[in-house]
Amino acid sequence: MSLKKYFPIFVLPTLAAFLIAFVIPFLLGVFLSFTEFTTILDAQWTGISNYIKAFSNDDFLNALWFTVKFTVVSVISINIIAFALANLLTKGLKGTNIFRTIFFMPNLIGGIVLGYIWQLIINGVLKFFGVTITYDPAYGFWGLVILLNWQLIGYMMVIYIAGLQNIPSDLQEAAKVDGANRWQTLKNVTLPLVMPSVTICTFLTLTNSFKLFDQNLALTAGAPSQQTAMLALDIYNTFYSKVGWEGVGQAKAVIFFLIVAVISFTQLILTRKREVEH
Amino acid sequence: MKRIIAVMLCAVMMLLFASCGSNSNSQTNDTNKNANEIxxxxxxxxxxxxxxxxxxxxEKETGVKVKVVTAASDTYETTLKSEIAKSEAPTIFQINGPVGYQGWKNYCLDLKDTKLYSYLIDKDLAVTDGDGVxxxxxxxxxxxxxxNGNIMxxxxxxxxxxxxxxxxxxINNFEKLKAVVEDMTKNKSKLGIDGVFASTSxxxxxxxxxxxxxxxxxxxYEMKEKNSEVSTNSTAYNAKETEFKYHSNYKNLLDLYVNNSVSEKGLLSGKSVNDSMSEFALGKAAMVQNGNWAWxxxxxxxxNKVDADNIGYLPLYMDIEGEENQGICIGTENYLAINSKASKEKQQASIDFLEWLFSSETGKKYVTEKLEFITPFNTFDDDETPEDPLAREVLDWMGRDVETIEWTFNSFPSQEFKNSFSDAILEYIQGTKNWDYVREAVVNSWKKERA
Structure with missing residues (x-):
């Protein structure tokens, strides 16, 4: 009973931190999306006009479509490649640890730096054709896909490795004894058992690619003509390069939050269903 | 054991919170009492x-600390927006003219009664709103x-x-400029250059x-035709629409830059201003479009192979009628403003600093010799002008009997307008869009951004 009395005291520091760093800025952000403001301290209520402007803005819808395409492609490619690598590197090959380390390393480099590095590489290759990455939005698109793959595969691989190592070897042996070939073992034994890893990996890749910003800014900055600008970059541009449009940027950010929340919850529920206990 | 760790963690957390709190307290106290930091x-x-x-x-002279923060190229608005929301906000900042003022009018202090304003030779240059400056x-x-005179x-x-x-x-019109530039390109190996113009970044x-x-x-030219009575900046500022009448003239000069450049067309999107300035400095290019700050x-x-005594400007000729009498483009996009939301003491300290900089002997010496500014203030004597060759050339052009082009771009609707303009130019240069697309982009974006 006495413990309950102290409950508010123990929870206070965390609660305060959560309020200050998360809840208050979030509510303030939602509030600002209904106002016109230059800095957050002088806001004037304007109702939903910001949301109307946001949706009647072509750039925003283009960015949304571009982001969706990008997310679908990268989530699939990152997870397949990461899983394949994890599978290889749990087979007990020579030098496994070195390979794991090397594959993981790109993840330790910041997004802006990676963006510039890949811009140099891609422009270096395209130089032979006399163009640069801004020539065609498709170049920017695939450049971003390669970049994000390069960055995230190592991380996802580590999660998959952990999942694979958790599978009891007797299950696989039993499958072998029962005459299952490799493909059947993978599909019917391994995959269902690593479903928790799949859940977490798809969640991470999905949110990461949807919210991509630094890499986008450094690699293409939206060129040509904002055709490779993703949602986060479009919000940033709206916020900073139009006088009086800060509120619209904020409204876009709120919409962005809702989309990310809905998508990731749906994904979590869907993949959770397929997880099995052993 | 666990309990001890928990207690210690709690203690650390409390400490952190406490120290944060006390820190910010002492800072606000400082702001209220005196203004020894601007x-x-x-x-x-x-x-x-x-x-x-x-x-x-x-700081040595007066004991007032001046905190200087520099925004990276093209990020001034961004930096200002985030800095000004802080409790230690900039006390002196810059607006880029009447358009910039619209965005910051709640933060600009009226400077009508300052000495700084009284120093201004031409009072019309200031950004005003009603009675206020x-x-x-x-x-x-x-x-x-x-x-680069030597190459020429x-x-x-x-x-x-x-x-x-x-x-x-x-060279006093586009026709001659074009003839010379194209002939130079033909002979570029003999001249030892990679291209006549530095890369169009x-x-x-x-x-x-x-x-x-x-x-x-x-x-x-377009705004002057609309109304020759007032400055083209104010016409442009009030223009709801533009027809971009001289678009083909703009294209003339842009094409000349791109076709006679150090870099191939397709690679220009990877070039920065620094790249092209170093191409010019190293003598790989004979010409570059830029201003005196570039020195x-x-x-x-x-x-660097540029001879300081043999360098100069050509006006931006683009085949517009009467351009034989055209001068270079002279103006400013740098206006000082004082944060009206700072404390009274800080505002005064900031004004004092600026007045010191532009009127005291020490301050003036730095302005002319190190900053190399040509100032619009009457506190500077005729011989107190910067040494740098490009600034001297500007002064020389100011003295000539030519039509000086105003910095009309100060009244372009927004940064977004400029962004869509340059996006369109990029697509035109790399050949993915034609010139009509650029013209439309400019016309539409102007209308959209002014609305």
Missing amino acids: YFLNFKPEVSEVYNEIASVY FGIPYVIEGYGIIY DKYFNLPEKATDVSSVEE MSGGESWRWDSHLASVPFY AEISKVGG
């Missing part, structure tokens, strides 16, 4: 070190096509020269020389 948000990255030097000299220009700058002389002495132009002074944030500076010329960059390049 904050200057600098716009010009090329002279950031000089400002730090000035700050330390000023909210932005004071502090530097006059000029831009045009900067040429080499060309004029070439035996296989195909034009009858024999000095830079004879088009990478992100590096295209202001085309979407603002070069674009100023066609809009200057800092040119002279800093290691192995």
Whole structure:
């Protein structure tokens, strides 16, 4: 009973931190999306006009479509490649640890730096054709896909490795004894058992690619003509390069939050269903 | 054991919170009592070190600390927006003219009664609103096509020269400029250059020389035709629409830049202003479009081959009628403003600092010798002008009997307008869109951004 009395005291520091760093800025952000403001301290209520402007803005819808395409492609490619690598590197090959380390390393480099590095590489290759990455939005698109793959595969691989190592070897042996070939073992034994890893990996890749910003800014900055600008970059541009449009940027950010929340919850529920206990 | 750890963690957390709290408390106290620290948000990255030097000299002289923060190229608005929301906000910042003022009018202090304003020779230059004065220009700058005189002389002495132009002074319209440039390209190996013009930098944030500076010329003429009574800036500021009447003239000069460039067309989107300034400094290019601020960059390049005594400007000729009498583009986009939301003491301290900088002997010395500014203030004598060759050339052009082009781009609707302009130019240069697309983009974006 006495413990309950102290409950508010123990929870206070965390609660305060959560309020200050998360809840208050979030509510303030939602509030600002209904106002016109230059800095957050002088806001004037304007109702939903910001949301109307946001949706009647072509750039925003283009960015949304571009982001969706990008997310679908990268989530699939990152997870397949990461899983394949994890599978290889749990087979007990020579030098496994070195390979794991090397594959993981790109993840330790910041997004802006990676963006510039890949811009140099891609422009270096395209130089032979006399163009640069801004020539065609498709170049920017695939450049971003390669970049994000390069960055995230190592991380996802580590999660998959952990999942694979958790599978009891007797299950696989039993499958072998029962005459299952490799493909059947993978599909019917391994995959269902690593479903928790799949859940977490798809969640991470999905949110990461949807919210991509630094890499986008450094690699293409939206060129040509904002055709490779993703949602986060479009919000940033709206916020900073139009006088009086800060509120619209904020409204876009709120919409962005809702989309990310809905998508990731749906994904979590869907993949959770397929997880099995052993 | 666990309990001890938990207690310690709690203690650490409490400490953290406590220290945060006390820190911010002491800071606010400082702000209220005295103003021994002011904050200057600098716009010009090329002279950031000089400002730090000035700050330390000023602190030694008066005890007032000047915090100087420099925004990276093309990020001034971004930096200002986030800095001004802080409790330690900039006390001195810059607005880029009437359009910039609209965004910051709640933060600009009326400077009508300051000495700084009284120093201004031409009071019309200030940014005003009603009776108030909210932005004071502090530097006059000029831009045009900067040429490397040695390379030009080499060309004029070439035996296989195909034009009858024999000095830079004879180039007084687009036709002659084009003839010379194209002939120079033909002879580029003999002249030892890779191209006549330094790269037309088009990478992100590096295209202001085309979407603002070069674009100023066609809009200057268009706005002058609309109304020749008032400044083209105020006509442009009030224009709801534009027809971009001189678009083909703009294209003339842009094409000339791109077709006679050091770099291939397709690679221009990877080039920055720094790239093209170093191409010019190293003698790989004979000309580059830029202004007198560029001297800092040119002279800093290691192995720079530009002869300070043989450098000059050509006006931006683009085949507009009467351009024989056209001068270079002279104006300013740098207006000082004082944060009206800072404490009274800080506002006064900031004004004192600026007045010191532009009227005391020490301050003036830094302005002319290190910052190399041509100032619009009457506190500077005629001999107190900067040494740098490009600034001297600007002064020279100011004295000539020519039509000076205003910086009409100060009244372009927004940064977004400039962005869509340069996006369109990029697509045109790399060949993915035609010129009509650029014209439409400019016309539509102007209308949209002004609405």
